[in-house]
Amino acid sequence: MKAFLKVMRALSDPNRVKIIKMLQHKVMCVCEMQAALQIAQPSVSKHLKILEDAGLVIFHKDGMWVNYQLADGSASPYAASLLGNLRHWLEDDSEFAEIVEKLSSIRREDLCRR
Amino acid sequence: MKAFLKVMRALSDPNRVKIIKMLQHKVMCVCEMQAALQIAQPSVSKHLKILEDAGLVIFHKDGMWVNYQLADGSASPYAASLLGNLRHWLEDDSEFAEIVEKLSSIRREDLCRR
DNA sequence: CTAATATATTCATTTATAGGAATATAGTGC
């Protein structure tokens, strides 16, 4: 029950759904998502933690960067099912189309200077 | 997007998920659900409204009674999918097993005297 | 019409959630 509710709650926020839809297109670091969503960095981190706790995303550290990607669903059957559905759900939604458009122009080399 | 979020939010509350699981077993009126969930009647009505708004349940008035049942999913593809999954999901959850046990002993003839 | 019953709505209060600002942590390069 708790695992199911976690997935439902995780997907009850528009910014978190946007994160899922973005990750369907590419692996992203926090600052890239921040640029796409136009919200503060700590907010992005908090959303990602909720998504991770629900078994919807995983991350791999790469030096200073933390790369997030969609989970394979092995952590939660509910997450697995919803992630599958979200591959085709909301595809024609204008809110997402806009953000996905932006994605190609959001490159971490431009955002994170080293 | 809004329709999807409505379904996710509707299924983010344990009492509402319990209502869905109960309705898998039989059509119920408000006072029967109130007895099963042991919460106040206005709370049940409010939960039902949220579920109905999400396209998860429908109701038919029968005199003084309002009979609620699961929706067929035609109002929302998201609701349709989740209702399908919830037929087998959470079946072995002890919280639900308990309530479903109670169901056979909850009869509106005993609850609503006329 | 009035009385009684099942359900819905409103209101006030509490509790949870999202957001930003400031701060902390961790990794890199010197």
Place this chain on the structure above:
DNA sequence: GCACTATATTCCTATAAATGAATATATTAG
């Protein structure tokens, strides 16, 4: 070690959601 950068955590505030009490609506019985 220090400075710098990417991310995480804490704290505070504002907004949303859940709950119970009281009230309103609708239907039936008389």
